[in-house]
Amino acid sequence: MSDDAVQLEKRIRFALSVLGESNSHHEFEALCLGLARRRITSNLLPATGPVSSGGDQGRDAESHWSNIPRELPGTSLFASLASTQRVVMACTIQATDIPGKIRKDLASICGQGTPVDRVIYFTVTAVHTGKRHDLIDEAARTHQVELEIWDAAALALHLADYDLFYLAVQYLHLPSDLAPPRPDGAGQLPDWYVEARRRWQANDEPARTLGDLVDLRGPLRHATFHDEARADLPEWIGHARALLAAAAGEHTALRARYEIVVATLRGLGDMHPTDQLVRDFFDTVTADDTLTDPGILEDAVVLLQYGFGALVRRLTALTAEDLCGWQHLLADKIDRLLVADPPPNAMAHLLAMRARLALHADMTAGLESVPEDLPTVAEVTASVREAVEAGEPIPALQSEPPLTDLDTGMRILLRLGHHLDNAPLFPIEHTADLFDYLTPVLVDHPLYREVRDLLDQATDRVTGQSARGERAQSRGHALIKSGRIPQALQEIHEAKANWLRGDTLEGGLIMLLLCARLYSELGLPIAAKQYALAAATAATSAPAPELNRFVPRGIILAAQYDRQAGNWISATRLFCIGLMAQNSYCDEPYNHERYPYVWDMMGNQALTLRVADAVRPGFVPLLRTITASAGIDTIIDDLLASTADVLTAAEETYAEEADAHGVGRPFSDAGPTRRYAWNALGVDWEITCPNDRLSVLAAERYTAALQVFLGELAVGDPLLLPGSLSVAIRADTTLPHDQPAVCDQSADRDTNRWRLRLPTIAPADVETEPSRLLTALVKVVLSQSLLSDEAFMHLVEQALASGLWHKLFVGRPYDELADFLSACS
Numbered sequence: 001m002s003d004d005a006v007q008l009e010k011r012i013r014f015a016l017s018v019l020g021e022s023n024s025h026h027e028f029e030a031l032c033l034g035l036a037r038r039r040i041t042s043n044l045l046p047a048t049g050p051v052s053s054g055g056d057q058g059r060d061a062e063s064h065w066s067n068i069p070r071e072l073p074g075t076s077l078f079a080s081l082a083s084t085q086r087v088v089m090a091c092t093i094q095a096t097d098i099p100g101k102i103r104k105d106l107a108s109i110c111g112q113g114t115p116v117d118r119v120i121y122f123t124v125t126a127v128h129t130g131k132r133h134d135l136i137d138e139a140a141r142t143h144q145v146e147l148e149i150w151d152a153a154a155l156a157l158h159l160a161d162y163d164l165f166y167l168a169v170q171y172l173h174l175p176s177d178l179a180p181p182r183p184d185g186a187g188q189l190p191d192w193y194v195e196a197r198r199r200w201q202a203n204d205e206p207a208r209t210l211g212d213l214v215d216l217r218g219p220l221r222h223a224t225f226h227d228e229a230r231a232d233l234p235e236w237i238g239h240a241r242a243l244l245a246a247a248a249g250e251h252t253a254l255r256a257r258y259e260i261v262v263a264t265l266r267g268l269g270d271m272h273p274t275d276q277l278v279r280d281f282f283d284t285v286t287a288d289d290t291l292t293d294p295g296i297l298e299d300a301v302v303l304l305q306y307g308f309g310a311l312v313r314r315l316t317a318l319t320a321e322d323l324c325g326w327q328h329l330l331a332d333k334i335d336r337l338l339v340a341d342p343p344p345n346a347m348a349h350l351l352a353m354r355a356r357l358a359l360h361a362d363m364t365a366g367l368e369s370v371p372e373d374l375p376t377v378a379e380v381t382a383s384v385r386e387a388v389e390a391g392e393p394i395p396a397l398q399s400e401p402p403l404t405d406l407d408t409g410m411r412i413l414l415r416l417g418h419h420l421d422n423a424p425l426f427p428i429e430h431t432a433d434l435f436d437y438l439t440p441v442l443v444d445h446p447l448y449r450e451v452r453d454l455l456d457q458a459t460d461r462v463t464g465q466s467a468r469g470e471r472a473q474s475r476g477h478a479l480i481k482s483g484r485i486p487q488a489l490q491e492i493h494e495a496k497a498n499w500l501r502g503d504t505l506e507g508g509l510i511m512l513l514l515c516a517r518l519y520s521e522l523g524l525p526i527a528a529k530q531y532a533l534a535a536a537t538a539a540t541s542a543p544a545p546e547l548n549r550f551v552p553r554g555i556i557l558a559a560q561y562d563r564q565a566g567n568w569i570s571a572t573r574l575f576c577i578g579l580m581a582q583n584s585y586c587d588e589p590y591n592h593e594r595y596p597y598v599w600d601m602m603g604n605q606a607l608t609l610r611v612a613d614a615v616r617p618g619f620v621p622l623l624r625t626i627t628a629s630a631g632i633d634t635i636i637d638d639l640l641a642s643t644a645d646v647l648t649a650a651e652e653t654y655a656e657e658a659d660a661h662g663v664g665r666p667f668s669d670a671g672p673t674r675r676y677a678w679n680a681l682g683v684d685w686e687i688t689c690p691n692d693r694l695s696v697l698a699a700e701r702y703t704a705a706l707q708v709f710l711g712e713l714a715v716g717d718p719l720l721l722p723g724s725l726s727v728a729i730r731a732d733t734t735l736p737h738d739q740p741a742v743c744d745q746s747a748d749r750d751t752n753r754w755r756l757r758l759p760t761i762a763p764a765d766v767e768t769e770p771s772r773l774l775t776a777l778v779k780v781v782l783s784q785s786l787l788s789d790e791a792f793m794h795l796v797e798q799a800l801a802s803g804l805w806h807k808l809f810v811g812r813p814y815d816e817l818a819d820f821l822s823a824c825s
Contacts, residue, residue: 004180005160005180007427007429008160008178008180009156009157009160010156010427011174011178011427012155012156012159012160012168012172012174013152013153013156014345014426014427015168015172015173015174016028016124016152016155016156016172017124017152017345018172018294018343018345018346018349019093019124019171019172021343021344021345021346022343022346023093024093025091025092025093027171027172028091028093028122028124028171029091030170030171031159031167031168031170031171031172032089032091032122032150032155033089034164034167034171035122035150035155035158035159035164035167036089036120036122039158039164040087040120040148041085041087041120085117085118086114086115086116086117086118087116087117087118087119087120088109088116088118088119088120089119089120089121089122090105090109090119090120090121090122091121091122091123092105092121092122092123092124093123093124094123094125095124095125098123098125098127099127099131099134099135101123102121102123102135102147102149103135103138105121106119106139106142106143106145106147107143110143110145116143116145117145117146118145118146118147118148119139119145119146119147119148120148120150121147121148121149121150122150122155123149123150123151123152124151124152124155125151125152126151126152126153127149127151132149132151135147135149136148136149159172160180161180162179162180162181162218165178165179165180165214169210169214169255169295170210170211170251172295173293173294173295173296174295175295175298175299175302177299177302179214179217179218181218181222188228189228189229190222192218193218193219193222193229196215196218196219197219197232200216200219200236200239201235206242206243206245206246207239207242207243207246208243208246208247208248208252209248209252210248210249210251210252210255212243213240213243213252213255213256213259216236216239216240216243216259217259219232219236220233220236220237220239220240220259220263221263223236223263223267224262224263224266224267225266225267230267233263233267233268234268236263237260237263237264240256240259240260240263241260243256244256244257244260244277250284250288250291251293251296254281254284254285254296254299255296255299257274257277257278257280257281258281258299258302258303260274260277261274261277261278261281261303261306262303262306265306265310265315266306269315270315271306271307271310271315271316271318272315272316272317275316275317275318278303278307278316278318279318279322281300281303282300282303282326282329282330285297285300285330285333286326286329286330286333289333289336292337294346294349294350294353297330297333297334297350297353298349298353300326300330301330301353301356301357304323304326304327304330304357304360305360307323308323308360308361308363311323311363312363320363320364323363324363324364324404327357327360327404330357331354331357331358334350334353334354334357335354337350338350338351338354344419344422344423345423345426347419347422347423348416348419348420348422348423348426349426351412351415351416351419352416352426352430352431354412355409355412355413355416355431356431356434357404358403358404358405358406358408358409358412359403359404359406359409359434359438360403360404361402361403361404362402362403362404403438403441406441406442406445407445410442410445410447410448410451411447413431413435413447413451413455414447414450414451414454416431417450417451417454417455417457417458418454420454420458428455428458428459429459431455432455432456432458432459432471435451435452435455436471436474436475436478437478439474439475439478439479439491440478440479440481440482440484443475443479443484443487444487449802452475455471456471456472459471469494469495469496469507469508469511470495470507472491472492472494472495473491473492473495473507473511475491476488476489476491476492476494476495476514479491480518485518485521485522486522486711486714486715487715488518489515489518489519489522489711490715490802492511492514492515492518493511493515493803493806493807494803495507495511496508496511496512496515497803497806505538505547506547508538509535509538509539509547509550509554512531512532512534512535512538512554512810513531513532513535513550513553513554513557515531516528516529516530516531516532516535516557516558516561517557519531519561519707519708519711520560520561520564522680522711522714523662523663523678523679523680524678524680524707524708524710524711525561525562525564525565525663525664525678525707526561526565526676526700526703526704526707527704527707527708527711528557528558528561528564529558529561529562529565529700529704530700530704530708530810531810532554532555532557532558532561533554533555533558534554534810535550535553535554536550536551536552536553536554536555536558536581537554538550539551539554548585549585549586551581551585552578552579552581552582552584552585552586552589553595553597555574555577555578555581556574556575556578556579556582556597556598556601557597558574558578559571559572559574559575559578559601560597560600560601560604562574563601563604563608564663564664565663565664565668565676565678566658566663566664566665566666566667566668566669566675566676566677567664567668567669567674568608568611568612568666568667568668568669569619569622569623569667569669569670570669571608572605572608572623572626572627573626575601575605575630576626576627576629576630576632578601579598579630579632580630582595582598602632602635602636602639603639605627605632605636606636606639606640606643608623608666609623609624609627609636609640610640610643610648611648611654611666612667613648614648614649615648615650615651615654615666616651616666616667616670619667619670651666654666659677662678662679663678664676664677664678665677669691670691671691672690672691673688673689673690673691674688674689674690674691674695674696674699675687675688676688676699676700676703678707680707680710680714681710681713681714681718681720682720682722683720683721683722683723683724683725683784684723684724684725685706685710685724685725685726685727686724686725686726686727687699687702687703687706687726687727687729688726688727688728688729689728689729689730689731690730692731694731694733694760695729695730695731697731697760698729698730698731698758698760699729701758701773702727702729702741702756702758702773702776702777705773705774705777705808706777706780706781708804708807708808709774709777709781709799709804709808710781711807712799712802712804712807713781713795713799716795716798716799718781718785718787718792718795719785719786719787720781720784720785720786721784721785721786723750723751723752723784724750724751724752725751725752725753725754725780725783725784726751726752726753726754727753727754727755727756727780728753728754728755728756729756729757729758730755730756730757730758731757731758731759731760732757732758732759733759733760735757735758735759736759740772740775740776741756741757741758741759741772741775741776742756742757743755743756743776743779743780744756745783752783752784754780754783756776756780758776773808774796774804774808778792778793778796
């Protein structure tokens with residue numbers, strides 16, 4: 001069964017539960033009668049007499065006598081479903097003690113009136129298999145009747161079928177948009193579509209019922225969204241307009257107007273021909289207080305979205321005042337329904353619709369700010385279809401338009417999030433999808449994180465942790481595309497944390513590398529290097545051998561980030577270690593298309609040798625020895641030959657260019673002192689250390705943690721004083737492993753200076769190391785902040801609440817990641 005079918009069944013079960021909450025027995029009775037006639041026995045007639053008084057003898061419907069099955073077996077649907085038995089249908093919306101209710105109704109049905117052969121019993125509540133069998137056996141022993149029980153699960157399964165879904169639309173008030181597709185047939189046009197077209201063309205009787213509309217909707221929508229059937233669309237719209245003219249009841253007319261507008265706009269690219277239908281739709285829905293069908297209210301919310309989209313593309317004569325007026329009237333109507341304290345599931349549905357209205361784009365600001373290069377309706381339709389067919393998220397919002405009422409929308413989403421525990425059947429996925437789509441606009445709101453977590457928790461209950469990771473990834477990509485890198489980093493960290501386990505490990509590795517890339521784009525290359533190495537390390541222990549390809553990718557990307565930090569010699573070593581892993585784990589290891597990261601670093605490696613030859617010729621033999629170990633000298637020489645005519649610069653020029661671009665100066669890892677420098681949050685940061693292995697490990701451990709910490713502070717406002725901050729780090733083997741760093745501060749006129757002595761790390765320190773690191777980080781960064789100690793620590797507490805621990809400590813300590821590289825080489 002497809003995911004769409006499963007979700008539709010859940011939606012139907014939710015709607016059935018609402019029937020029970022609202023005491024809608026007559027609607028449930030009519031629904032069950034329609035289903036029974038199509039699935040069980042066609043010769044059923046409604047019973048007479050008041051339901052509540054028992055005048056119908058407990059029988060909601062019973063069969064009239066028919067001899068057709070015996071005389072003409074199998075000649076028609078009626079004949080194949082008609083029964084010669086005396087069949088009685090009974091149904092209940094009672095939510096408790098269903099076995100007792102069934103026993104009581106069986107006694108009434110079988111104790112009076114015409115003798116009964118078979119009883120079909122419908123209930124909105126689930127009945128466990130064991131209890132169902134017990135009741136069936138008891139009915140046979142006590143009343144000598146065949147009992148068949150259809151509970152919520154069975155009802156939902158059949159109502160989700162194409163030919164019965166009109167019952168769900170008519171009696172459960174589901175939006176007609178949810179109608180399941182007919183099964184595709186062979187050929188360019190599906191067989192079902194060709195048959196439907198023939199049948200509607202041959203039909204002389206005007207269609208008028210909701211069932212007719214549901215039958216029409218399938219081919220109408222197919223012609224709307226599929227190019228091969230687009231030529232038929234005007235004819236289908238003509239059928240829909242004829243149905244509207246003859247519609248039996250206002251509900252059918254409203255839904256027909258909706259279908260005609262959608263087909264005209266989405267299929268023909270223009271809404272002008274249906275402007276009056278839109279007016280009629282909203283005038284009716286907003287003026288009639290008795291019209292509270294949630295399916296029609298949802299159609300109204302969606303139709304507003306279409307209206308706004310048509311307005312900004314000049315595809316309608318409707319004005320912003322028209323649409324905004326209907327929007328406010330519809331919002332007021334839903335507010336009144338919410339004040340009436342509806343049942344829990346209905347409350348969730350209303351809250352979701354009210355939030356969507358508040359999060360509509362604000363058209364009152366005028367159309368002057370609307371981009372001229374908006375995609376056409378056809379382009380939007382195509383992109384959405386491609387995403388759905390590929391199983392990918394709907395393309396996220398790329399601009400940041402003002403919303404109608406952002407604060408109200410977020411408050412209502414927060415209320416909905418807290419209410420969801422009371423409405424477990426409410427289908428949260430659509431609301432969560434909208435939230436993800438609007439992430440670039442919502443991310444700065446104070447309630448964003450709390451609402452996001454509540455929606456993710458609700459999604460977790462339905463689809464598990466992997467879905468939470470997918471949503472975080474979707475939000476992260478949306479933020480990346482809108483240039484919100486610090487906020488994107490928060491979401492990608494969330495995805496990483498939810499995917500680094502079991503069969504979602506590959507997604508976690510991808511998120512680790514994406515975190516590394518984002519740190520690099522923020523100018524935090526040592527944090528990027530740490531995350532790339534963490535991905536490589538995790539991949540070595542992956543249970544699936546195909547994940548080993550992440551080992552070389554992580555190492556080579558770590559080399560890129562090391563070079564970005566100015567460590568051109570150690571980056572060369574890292575690159576060559578990565579190439580050895582590339583040869584071991586990847587087929588066609590030097591394929592340009594499959595492994596672009598190899599050739600990106602290969603070009604940079606050639607540049608390293610070219611600059612070394614110009615300004616540090618003494619380094620060339622060392623670099624050549626390293627590259628020779630990986631067997632890439634010939635490739636490097638070919639790349640150098642292609643740039644032989646390009647002039648080189650003086651070392652000071654390269655240093656100035658590096659400073660201007662916020663990257664480390666070339667060969668910062670050469671000489672007696674190693675230097676790490678970058679700019680973040682308006683501060684020029686510098687870390688120096690003796691160029692011995694233990695001090696370098698201590699310095700990079702601290703630098704990576706500091707850069708991760710700065711990445712967290714970037715989404716807040718730490719009020720850092722512009723200027724320079726320099727930290728001189730030394731590894732002190734005499735300090736106990738469990739002792740915090742020894743920190744001394746001094747300052748001159750231009751620079752805030754610190755000296756740190758850091759202990760080396762022992763394996764037993766894995767659990768306590770992040771805490772000690774954070775203490776040293778807070779002392780240093782706090783000294784550069786204009787915030788009070790209390791306000792700054794509040795920012796730190798917020799960062800901890802959003803997962804700072806797992807960001808500082810990525811699976812293994814920094815020193816162990818370095819040991820992993822030693823093992824690889």
